[in-house]
Amino acid sequence: MASVTIEQVIKRYGDTQVMHGVDLDIQDGEFVVFVGPSGCGKSTLLRMIAGLEDISDGTIEIGGTVVNEVAPAKRGVAMVFQTYALYPHMTVYNNMAFGLKQAKMDKAEIDKRVRAAGEILHITDYLERTPKALSGGQRQRVAIGRAIVREPEVFLFDEPLSNLDAALRVQTRLEIARLHKRLGTTMIYVTHDQVEAMTLADKIVVLRDGRVEQVGAPVDLYERPKNTFVAQFIGSPKMNFFAPSALAATAPADLRGGSEDALLVGIRPEHLRVCEPSEAIVTARLDLIENLGEHVLAHMVATDGTEFIAKMETLPEGADTSAMQFTAAPERVHRFDKASGLRQ
Amino acid sequence: MSDRTLPRLLQTPAVLLLLVWMLVPLGMTLFFSFIRYVLNSLRRPEWTSPSIDNWRGFGNYQFVWNNDGFWLAIYNSVFIVTSIVVFTVIFGLAIAILVNRSFPGRGIVRVLLISPFFVMPAVNAVLWINMILDPVLGLQGIAVAGLNEMIDGLRDFPVLGGFFSLWPELSPISFRATQTSAYAVIIMVTWQWTPFAVLIFMTSLQSEDQQQKEAAILDGAGKWSMFRNLTLPHLGRPIAIVVMIQAIFHLSLYAEIEIVSRGNGNKNLPYLIGEFATNNIGAASAAGIFAVILANVIAIFLLRMVGKTLMD
Ligand SMILES: Nc1ncnc2c1ncn2[C@@H]1O[C@H](COP(=O)(O)OP(=O)(O)O)[C@@H](O)[C@H]1O
Numbered sequence A: 001m002a003s004v005t006i007e008q009v010i011k012r013y014g015d016t017q018v019m020h021g022v023d024l025d026i027q028d029g030e031f032v033v034f035v036g037p038s039g040c041g042k043s044t045l046l047r048m049i050a051g052l053e054d055i056s057d058g059t060i061e062i063g064g065t066v067v068n069e070v071a072p073a074k075r076g077v078a079m080v081f082q083t084y085a086l087y088p089h090m091t092v093y094n095n096m097a098f099g100l101k102q103a104k105m106d107k108a109e110i111d112k113r114v115r116a117a118g119e120i121l122h123i124t125d126y127l128e129r130t131p132k133a134l135s136g137g138q139r140q141r142v143a144i145g146r147a148i149v150r151e152p153e154v155f156l157f158d159e160p161l162s163n164l165d166a167a168l169r170v171q172t173r174l175e176i177a178r179l180h181k182r183l184g185t186t187m188i189y190v191t192h193d194q195v196e197a198m199t200l201a202d203k204i205v206v207l208r209d210g211r212v213e214q215v216g217a218p219v220d221l222y223e224r225p226k227n228t229f230v231a232q233f234i235g236s237p238k239m240n241f242f243a244p245s246a247l248a249a250t251a252p253a254d255l256r257g258g259s260e261d262a263l264l265v266g267i268r269p270e271h272l273r274v275c276e277p278s279e280a281i282v283t284a285r286l287d288l289i290e291n292l293g294e295h296v297l298a299h300m301v302a303t304d305g306t307e308f309i310a311k312m313e314t315l316p317e318g319a320d321t322s323a324m325q326f327t328a329a330p331e332r333v334h335r336f337d338k339a340s341g342l343r344q
Numbered sequence B: 001m002s003d004r005t006l007p008r009l010l011q012t013p014a015v016l017l018l019l020v021w022m023l024v025p026l027g028m029t030l031f032f033s034f035i036r037y038v039l040n041s042l043r044r045p046e047w048t049s050p051s052i053d054n055w056r057g058f059g060n061y062q063f064v065w066n067n068d069g070f071w072l073a074i075y076n077s078v079f080i081v082t083s084i085v086v087f088t089v090i091f092g093l094a095i096a097i098l099v100n101r102s103f104p105g106r107g108i109v110r111v112l113l114i115s116p117f118f119v120m121p122a123v124n125a126v127l128w129i130n131m132i133l134d135p136v137l138g139l140q141g142i143a144v145a146g147l148n149e150m151i152d153g154l155r156d157f158p159v160l161g162g163f164f165s166l167w168p169e170l171s172p173i174s175f176r177a178t179q180t181s182a183y184a185v186i187i188m189v190t191w192q193w194t195p196f197a198v199l200i201f202m203t204s205l206q207s208e209d210q211q212q213k214e215a216a217i218l219d220g221a222g223k224w225s226m227f228r229n230l231t232l233p234h235l236g237r238p239i240a241i242v243v244m245i246q247a248i249f250h251l252s253l254y255a256e257i258e259i260v261s262r263g264n265g266n267k268n269l270p271y272l273i274g275e276f277a278t279n280n281i282g283a284a285s286a287a288g289i290f291a292v293i294l295a296n297v298i299a300i301f302l303l304r305m306v307g308k309t310l311m312d
């Protein structure tokens, strides 16, 4: 087990710079998720930790040692790839044993480790099969098994669930969480899916265009997003934003007041609730309703034309859908600077 | 009509044509191999036309079997084919892996690499035997003469000269000689067919999964281990294809052997057949049937060996 420290890391491909000085502290045993839209540099950062990409500038430390010049296999990391990257001509057993054989480990010890990993991941029945004869979920387990047997200091996952179907994704997500609990090893996990990030992470790192936008516990990011980007990225459906002019006359003065270009008010769909006209923050008409069974998503249009979503259990009976009033608890109302997007 | 009848009917002409194409020459060869049939005979003019009356049974086969050149020809056929296949696969692999990385001018290098394949076999043989391998006028002769001259010059040095005077004069190898002509054929055909192997291996290398390699790097595999465990198995099928196609092709080598030595010492089966066929069609046909048998033996052997790779 080891901590990982990233300092001022920069990555250039030729003339184009894709990582712009990333700083990050990952504690021993922590489950850290890199999340961000496609192309933001999550994989690049992970691959630099693994040693598959050179570090253009800055340093990466694993367990207190700078690993910039250390060979990938000597960094004590193991990686699970998005495409699994199993060795197609080897049996499942040999796929898992390959790294240990390269390290000239004792045969009996290899056998012990492979079988133990097989037990954990419930793949003992397939040990003699080749990857071709496995389903996607089974291949994913083998890929994880291949990482486990090496008993690494740090596990790296690059979008490991994105090739699985929805049901399997939820199940495997749980298993990865269980695995972390069981092994207690530092894990770094890359995904573009904020649900995976929220459910798995001890700490989420939100990336955008090669920069860290915010680092924090899932709840922190949800409750106190640093800027509009994080606010929109974390949570589903996305946070609603209102200009002061979109708000009702009854809204608190500090929201309505201030200059028009200075403020952006953010309220999550699940925090909006229907209220009396006297306490309304925003007044709107119903455009469309999506019924998801456990709750409904009401697509609303505010008086000035701003579109937003309200999430509630049911639409109040007999409500006048042409003019509905919404409010939210004061601590659920986020204020952002309109120009910079920063939280006020 | 059942579901399958119509497709079968539609296939019939093609299948029939192929059968006729194969069976007629094979049937004629078989027939000729069992009769006495020569192109010229003053003593027995009746043998000059193919007729069942000239039935000879297995006489032609016996004649070929006991011919001095027959076993040498079989041995040479197998030796030449095997050597060419082994060398082209080894060189093909090495070159394909080398040019698979990116470097300036890679496009041109690739085109140049392929070009030997487009030289006519006869031209290839003439160029090699006269301009490169010739012991006097070829590159080989010039190179050996140059080396000799250089060593000669070094002999005049004090002290060191004594060492060099112990060296024997190098003599160039004559590749038209009985003992060496098969090597000449192997060299020139290997040169011509290595590009074929390179071409096939290169396309296959480009489809190799890069993440597997990265996984192997993280597993601590070195270059050789990666080649052994990932690249080579990945190339299993293309190697099988290269081996099969070449084995079938090179069993019928002719032009190179004719040009290098007129079959002196390195006749293979086709060349022997050609010699018989200058007059004795019966014997040539019997030798032809032996060639068919040899080709089938090799084909079965190869299919056993590489078939598994192809079926996977
Ligand atoms: N080999 C490369 N050469 C040039 N640019 C690259 C290379 N690999 C990635 N990039 C660029 O780096 C950025 C980050 O890529 P990546 O880390 O793969 O994003 P993510 O995994 O977050 O989707 C992208 O803009 C991508 O175009």
Ligand SMILES: [Mg+2]
Residues within 6 Å of the ligand: A042, A043, A044, A159
């Ligand atoms: Mg990625």
